[in-house]
Amino acid sequence: MGKGMGGGSPQTLPYTTGTTTAQNFSCWKKCNSLNSFHCSWSPLGPAGNTSYSLNLCWQHKGCSQFDAHKMTNYKLPHHKLYILNNVVAWVEASWEGHVHRTPNITFVFNEAEKPDPPPSRVPFSKTDGQLRLRVPRPQCPGMDQPAEREARSWRAGDSGWTQVECMTVMVKDEDDSVNCTLKGNGTFVVQLRQKTWSSYWSDWSSNISVPEEILESPVLSHQLEKLGRHGQRVLRLSWQPVLKGQSDVNYTLHAHMPACGCAELDEEDVVVLGWEVREHNLTLSGAEYEILLRAVNAAGPGPASQLHVPAEQHRDLSFKDVSVAGSTVTAQWEAPIPGEAYCFEQQVLAEASQQSVCIQEEFPAKSIHVEKGALGAPACYRLAVHGWDPEQGWTTFALWHHYANDGSLAVPIDISSGDAGVVLQWKPSPRATCPGVLAKYLICHMAERDNMTYSEADATAVNYTLQNLQPGTAYRVGVWEVTKDSEGTCSAWKKFQTKALGPQGAVWRANLKYLGISLSVPIMAAIYHLTKKRARHLLFPPLPKPVGTNAIQFSAGEKGQVRCKVLPTNTHTWSWQGTFHPKPTQPLGPDLDRPPGALGEVQPS
Secondary structure (H helix, E strand, C coil), X not given: CEEEECCCCHHHCCCCCCECCCCCCEEEEECCCCCCEEEECCCCCCCXXXXXXXXXXXXXXXXXXXXXXXXXXXXXXXXXCCCCCEEEEEEEEEECCEEEECCCEEEECCCXXXXXXXXXXXXXXXXXXXXXXXXXCCCCCCCCCCCEEEEEEEECCCCCCEEECEEEECCXXXXXXXXXXXXXXXXXXXXXXXXXXXXXXXXXXXXXXXXXCCCCCCEEEEEECCCCCCCCEEEEEEEECCCCCXXXXXXXXXXXXXXXXXXXXXXXXXXXXXXXXXEXXXXXXXXXXXXEEEEEECCEECCCEEEEECCCCCCCECCCEEEEECCEEEEEEECCCCECEEEEEXXXXXXXXXXXXEECCCECCCCEEEEEEECXXXXXXXXXXXXXXXXXXXXXXXXXXXXXXXXXXXXXXXXXXXXXCEEEECCCCCCCCCCCCEEEEEEEEEECCCCCEEEXXXXXXXXXXXXXXXXXXXXXXXXXXXXXXXXXXXXXXXXXXXXXXXXXXXXXXXXXXXXXXXXXXXXXXXXXXXXXXXXXXXXXXXXXCCCCCCCCCCCCCCCCCCCEXXXXXXXXXXXXXXXXXCCCCCCCCXXXXXXXXXXXXXXXX
């Protein structure tokens, strides 16, 4: 503690052994206090065994000595100081008979201000090696100029501290923005100090731990369900972790709906997930969405993985009534559930999304609402109503598409003609690309002085083939769009002619004719043979074997004419006389013609 004031000068105070250079020996007044004065110095002797005394001398006002014991800093009593006069100060250290002292420093207490070191708990971020900190401004008078800051960094494996250049920018009504350059990536320990243009440097701050910067975005996978009748769909997200093994990483998932300008509700669609989470499901309406997933740690967010979710186009969620009068469309819808906000979406399908007005007012279930919009140039318009409540989030209540154009429904076509058929090709019109507007295509064709023939093609078709046409014949054909509101008329307006059969075609047909004739001869012969054989079998069945009769016998002398007499075996008689010339080499057999049913013996007369 202080020992009072004397009348000598610094040169008359006794000391032994000489001086020792003491780094960081300084005395100051705290910027934010009128009566807080301090001195500090580095150790001059063995730690825990060295005693220190602080000496102050004012010209013509004497000296004071303050016993700091084994401390290397001392808070001075302001009532024993001449704060407006120059003062000479030094520190003496003694241990085991040794006395050492620091060189003298000269200053004025009231002007020797020293700010407090910056706090260690300050917001910061790190991007591309640039460390950005928000540091409170020193509480010193005359702070019309930015304070000066220095930083030093240490990284695992470094041999010591590395001095870091920093730049301070004053921000009105906010903390100063301090930018420091850290070379390389990795985990850093950073300390800060600061000073004003007229003050000492502050002490170094406590350690600020700066984690490794996140340089990659999560690898994002997704699966999107179709919009249900309840007006919602589920987006299933999964991703691979970044900075594996580090538990100080979180993930932020943001679902932004450009079609609705409900900024406050949009902020509620931010989800913070822990480092161990690898998947998450979002319940979305049928509107367009922009999904952002970022990995975040104390150094700040990494690059985002972006996912564009297109608006649902094909689900029929009907308005109660839609009417179009000129360029004005009036849509009436019914709320299926209660809610606290809704927006009426009116978009040109091929253009960027236009933000609609957000109506933040409560509405009950089954309430009826009427919206009006304007239809501009010919285009496909998407009309939709999306409602929000705290429990279910956004839900699509109604969805409808309308093509604003009364132009012709005839489709320009290209024709590729053959001899017996043609291929019709066309490009989908803007009307055809408007979801749900086109029902089908109607194709009509006719030859000159012939009846019209109609056929249909699916609404997604881009070509059609007409078959079974007459070669070398002039036709007219037309392809017409049929909408859900049109009657489906068709007029054959475009002319074409099928190709005539050339010499090659005639020869080919002659060859076919000759081939047909050539094949018909053996076919007819086979049919004739089979028919004759079957007819003979039916008309002349084989005779039965004779039973109970005598064989025909001839004597050796009866080799000339033979007269035969058949003896009847029953009451019916049948006689025959004639000449018979037998041949020895040809025995009689069953091929002998006989009347059906004749039996008996043959005897010579």
